[in-house]
Amino acid sequence: MKTKNIDAMIREALDEEDLDYFDFEEPSIPEKVTSLFQGRGRWLNVMAFILVFVLFLVSVYCGIRFFESDDVATMLRWGSVAGLCWFATGFLKLWTWMEMERFAVVREIKRLELQVANLAARLRNDSRQA
Numbered sequence: 001m002k003t004k005n006i007d008a009m010i011r012e013a014l015d016e017e018d019l020d021y022f023d024f025e026e027p028s029i030p031e032k033v034t035s036l037f038q039g040r041g042r043w044l045n046v047m048a049f050i051l052v053f054v055l056f057l058v059s060v061y062c063g064i065r066f067f068e069s070d071d072v073a074t075m076l077r078w079g080s081v082a083g084l085c086w087f088a089t090g091f092l093k094l095w096t097w098m099e100m101e102r103f104a105v106v107r108e109i110k111r112l113e114l115q116v117a118n119l120a121a122r123l124r125n126d127s128r129q130a
Contacts, residue, residue: 032100045096052092059085 027035036045062082069075 026104032103035103036096036099041099045099048092048096052089052096055085055089055092058082059089 036042059082062078062085066075066078066082069078
């Protein structure tokens with residue numbers, strides 16, 4: 001017995017109208033990034049992107065000052081600030097990536113809700129006709 005792909009099994013179970021909702025391409029990475037700047041939380045994402053840029057510039061400046069330093073104490077200070085900026089930049093990038101994935105999950109849930117609503121409407125129509 002052949003094992004079937006779950007997507008193929010779902011396609012077989014759907015009718016032509018429902019296949020339109022099922023067959024769509026996943027947005028590309030640039031499309032996902034631009035989706036961060038739409039909706040109610042766009043100001044927060046704009047602030048995060050600005051903060052990432054500023055933290056990156058600060059970390060570059062601190063890195064340059066680190067290599068220009070002569071004594072160990074000064075090197076530790078500049079290196080610590082650069083490390084903290086790199087850590088914060090990484091954290092903010094991870095947060096924006098999770099936001100993009102959250103939007104993808106919400107989009108899939110909405111598609112599922114639409115499928116359930118279509119099924120409920122079809123079941124209501126069938127019960128009225130019977």
